[in-house]
Amino acid sequence: MAEAFKKRMADAISAKGPLCAGVDPSPKLLSLWGLADDAKGLAAFSSRCVEAFADVAAALKANVAFFERFGSAGITALEYFLGEARDAGVLVIADAKRGDISSTNAAYADAWLRDGPLASDALTVVPYLGIGGLAPFVDAAAESGRGVFVVIRSSNPEGRTVQSAIASSGDTLEAELLRELEDPRYRGCLGAVIGVTKDAEPIELPSSGFFLAPGLGAQGASTEDLTALFSNVPATSVLVNLSRSLLESGPDPSSLREAARHAASDLSGAFCPPS
Amino acid sequence: MAEAFKKRMADAISAKGPLCAGVDPSPKLLSLWGLADDAKGLAAFSSRCVEAFADVAAALKANVAFFERFGSAGITALEYFLGEARDAGVLVIADAKRGDISSTNAAYADAWLRDGPLASDALTVVPYLGIGGLAPFVDAAAESGRGVFVVIRSSNPEGRTVQSAIASSGDTLEAELLRELEDPRYRGCLGAVIGVTKDAEPIELPSSGFFLAPGLGAQGASTEDLTALFSNVPATSVLVNLSRSLLESGPDPSSLREAARHAASDLSGAFCPPS
Numbered sequence: 204m205a206e207a208f209k210k211r212m213a214d215a216i217s218a219k220g221p222l223c224a225g226v227d228p229s230p231k232l233l234s235l236w237g238l239a240d241d242a243k244g245l246a247a248f249s250s251r252c253v254e255a256f257a258d259v260a261a262a263l264k265a266n267v268a269f270f271e272r273f274g275s276a277g278i279t280a281l282e283y284f285l286g287e288a289r290d291a292g293v294l295v296i297a298d299a300k301r302g303d304i305s306s307t308n309a310a311y312a313d314a315w316l317r318d319g320p321l322a323s324d325a326l327t328v329v330p331y332l333g334i335g336g337l338a339p340f341v342d343a344a345a346e347s348g349r350g351v352f353v354v355i356r357s358s359n360p361e362g363r364t365v366q367s368a369i370a371s372s373g374d375t376l377e378a379e380l381l382r383e384l385e386d387p388r389y390r391g392c393l394g395a396v397i398g399v400t401k402d403a404e405p406i407e408l409p410s411s412g413f414f415l416a417p418g419l420g421a422q423g424a425s426t427e428d429l430t431a432l433f434s435n436v437p438a439t440s441v442l443v444n445l446s447r448s449l450l451e452s453g454p455d456p457s458s459l460r461e462a463a464r465h466a467a468s469d470l471s472g473a474f475c476p477p478s
Numbered sequence: 479m480a481e482a483f484k485k486r487m488a489d490a491i492s493a494k495g496p497l498c499a500g501v502d503p504s505p506k507l508l509s510l511w512g513l514a515d516d517a518k519g520l521a522a523f524s525s526r527c528v529e530a531f532a533d534v535a536a537a538l539k540a541n542v543a544f545f546e547r548f549g550s551a552g553i554t555a556l557e558y559f560l561g562e563a564r565d566a567g568v569l570v571i572a573d574a575k576r577g578d579i580s581s582t583n584a585a586y587a588d589a590w591l592r593d594g595p596l597a598s599d600a601l602t603v604v605p606y607l608g609i610g611g612l613a614p615f616v617d618a619a620a621e622s623g624r625g626v627f628v629v630i631r632s633s634n635p636e637g638r639t640v641q642s643a644i645a646s647s648g649d650t651l652e653a654e655l656l657r658e659l660e661d662p663r664y665r666g667c668l669g670a671v672i673g674v675t676k677d678a679e680p681i682e683l684p685s686s687g688f689f690l691a692p693g694l695g696a697q698g699a700s701t702e703d704l705t706a707l708f709s710n711v712p713a714t715s716v717l718v719n720l721s722r723s724l725l726e727s728g729p730d731p732s733s734l735r736e737a738a739r740h741a742a743s744d745l746s747g748a749f750c751p752p753s
Contacts, residue, residue, distance in 0.1 A: 229585065268578060268585035274557055274595030278550040300582075302604060303543060303575045304634040310504065310543035320549030329577065331606040331629060333636025354606060359579040361608025364658075368643035368651045376643045376651075383639075 207391030208325060208350030209413045213439035215261035215294050221438065221474060222467040223296065223415065224256040225446025226284065227266040232447070236454035242276035245269070249284035255459035256449075257291035259467055262324070262442055264415075267299040282320045296415070296442075297323035300354065302332055309339035316343035316351070325350035327396060327415070331365075334383040337393070344392040350413070351393050355380050356406060358398025358418030367404070377406060385409050399424040399432055408433065413440040420448030426473040438474035482666030483600060483625030484688045488714035490536035490569050495742040496713065496749060498571065498690065499531040500721025501559065502541040507722070511729035517551035520544070524559035530734035531724075532566035534742055537599070537717055539690075542574040557595045571690070571717075572598035575629065577607055584614035591618035591626070600625035602671060602690070606640075609658040612668070619667040625688070626668050630655050631681060633673025633693030642679070652681060660684050674699040674707055683708065688715040695723030701748040713749035 228248040230240050236251075238244035249265070256263055270281040288295040301311040308328075313319070315326040328340060330353050340351045355377045356366055370379035384393055390411065397408065399418035408414065414436065418424040433441050445466050452462040503523040505515050511526075513519035524540070531538055545556040563570040576586040583603075588594070590601040603615060605628050615626045630652045631641055645654035659668055665686065672683065674693035683689065689708065693699040708716050720741055727737040 229581070266582060266585075268576075268582045268589070271589040271596070272585050272594070274589070275550045275553040276595075277589075278553045282549055300578050300604075301543075301575070302606075304632065305636070306504070307541060307543045307575075310541075310547050314543070314546040314549070314552075319547070320551075321546070329575075329604055329606045331577075331604045331637070331640055332632045332634055333639055335636035336634055357579065357607045359607060359611055361580070361610035362606070364608055364645060364654065365606055365640070365651060368645045368654075370639060370643045376640060379639065379643075 205346070205348030208344060208348055209391040209394065209440070211324070211348060212261070212294065212350065212413055212442065216439045216442065219259065219261045220467040220471040221441055221443045222260045222463060222470055223262040223264050223442040223444040224252065224260040224449055224463055225264050225266060225444055226252045227446045227450060228269045232450050232453070235451065242273045242280045245273065245277055245280040246283055249280065250287060251454065251456060251459070253284065253287045253291050253293070255456045256463050257288065257293040259460060259463040260293065262294035262296055263288055264296040264298050264444055266446070267297055285321065285323060294324045296325045296327065296352070297321065298327045300327050300329050302329040302337070304332055305336040305339060308336055312339045312343035316340060316347065316349045323349070325352060327352045327354060329354045330380055334380060341389055341393055349392070352396045352415045353380070353384060353393060354396040356397050358400060358422050358424070360400070381406075381409060384412065397432065399429050401428060403428065403432060406432070408436050410436050412436065415442050415444060417444045419443060420445045426469060430473050433474070441474070443470050480621070480623030483619060483623055484666040484669065484715070486599070486623060487536070487569065487625065487688055487717065491714045491717065494534065494536045495746040496716055496718045497535045497738060497742040497745055498537040498539050498717040498719040499527065499535040499724055499738055500539050500541060500719055501527045502721045502725060503544045507725050507728070510726065517548045517555045520548065520552055520555040521558055524555065525562060526729065526731060526734070528559065528562045528566050528568070530731045531738050532563065532568040534735060534738040535568065537569035537571055538563055539571040539573050539719055539721075541721070542572055560596065560598060569599045571600045571602065571627070572596065573602045575602050575604050577604040577612070579607055580611040580614060583611055587614045587618035591615060591622065591624045593622075598624070600627060602627045602629060604629045605655055609655060616664055616668055624667070627671045627690045628655070628659060628668060629671040631672050633675060633697050633699070635675070656684060659687065672707065674704050676700070676703060678703065678707060681707070683711050685711055687711065690717045690719060692719040694718060695720045701744060705748050708749070716749070718745050
């Protein structure tokens with residue numbers, strides 16, 4: 204059995220701090236970087252992200268939608284990026300928000316969490332069709348030391364209708380799903396996406412879990428919001444994503460790296476306040 | 479403005495009945511059909527589906543996960559299939575279950591609902607991050623007469639924890655989300671996936687909506703379950719999906735076509751009982 208993803212993630216955070224650098228080649232950012240809005244532009248963009256962020260960030264997170272825009276040519280660019288990230292020795296998360304019934308999830312797990320052109324260290328998934336149906340992702344992840352981040356609380360306000368609904372246990376849906384994630388079968392390979400928002404409702408996070416936290420920077424939450432939300436879990440169990448606020452300092456690689464270094468240092472301070 | 483997807487779907491159902499034929503090139507079915515479990519196998523499989531089903535089914539539904547298994551090569555096979563289906567004049571649904579925050583949904587909408595290599599007549603999406611964030615899908619769909627099916631009730635039992643949770647309105651989440659879909663801005667382009675299951679809880683469906691119904695055949699629900707669930711909506715507003723139960727009659731094209739013709743006739747009978 205491979206080392207569990209949770210441990211691999213904690214090692215990366217111990218070495219480089221909690222920053223997860225987003226790779227979001229949106230039309231707007233491609234233009235800002237002077238790149239064409241096509242598959243070649245994607246490849247150049249994501250290659251520069253590896254160069255700038257691999258040494259400074261614990262993980263890179265590719266927003267798959269921006270690659271999918273160009274169909275198979277875009278997916279080829281994504282495959283190229285995944286290879287470069289692997290070679291650079293940085294963890295890479297495919298932010299694809301997949302999720303379907305169990306038999307279909309087995310195919311998505313083959314795609315993203317087993318050896319192949321899209322193999323990633325971790326994948327984001329959504330639980331609208333239930334946690335039980337995610338078993339094929341868990342099986343694939345556990346075998347290879349890969350991880351799965353289940354979106355429990357998203358960073359956008361529109362998500363509250365669903366995520367704060369009341370489950371049959373009497374708890375909110377997000378609390379209920381978090382509890383389901385604590386099943387020992389999932390330990391070390393099934394983590395949670397917990398979005399950070401301004402003045403968010405508190406949420407009780409399992410201390411044995413691991414987390415991906417979007418919402419800072421361009422999305423409006425602050426490091427104080429972050430610290431409040433994750434005050435009860437170990438610092439090495441939280442990856443903090445920044446995308447636009449880093450990427451807008453491009454295209455110059457040294458400016459990108461400087462922005463990432465600065466962010467990583469701020470975030471490390473947020474989790475480990477000076478004594 | 480293009481003709482709304484709901485109207486295009488109703489026309490197809492009037493002409494050919496309510497059958498939506500699934501294109502699910504799973505490892506098991508590829509093997510049953512004597513095809514290799516690779517991108518070439520996918521292309522041969524899906525090409526045969528177009529040949530067998532285009533004249534008999536109102537729509538074809540490609541399960542994107544099975545194409546994604548092979549990365550860019552699989553997506554190339556999917557593009558090829560989409561082109562063949564377009565040429566054959568049959569509606570095609572990309573069953574991809576996409577869904578993220580609004581800015582990312584704009585990229586998925588570009589990929590699947592605007593002209594490009596993956597352009598499809600309709601796309602399935604999941605609402606875990608809220609209905610409001612789906613606006614970019616609606617914009618793209620409305621412009622081009624394409625459609626979006628939001629998964630409201632899935633056909634798997636594991637989905638109940640989420641889908642039957644209680645929203646702040648006091649209704650179940652699925653009832654609340656269905657109500658949100660009735661917004662006039664969404665009319666004609668935003669429909670719902672309503673899975674059919676044995677002994678399902680009743681659900682009040684908006685008579686102005688349009689629906690995709692999985693769950694029959696291999697998944698265990700009967701035509702009686704289907705008829706009971708959709709008794710209050712027009713017959714031309716429901717596409718009924720069958721995947722495995724059709725595809726297991728392959729690989730012979732005439733057997734596949736015969737199975738589809740038989741199913742289409744049964745389903746037409748279910749919605750329009752003889753007087």
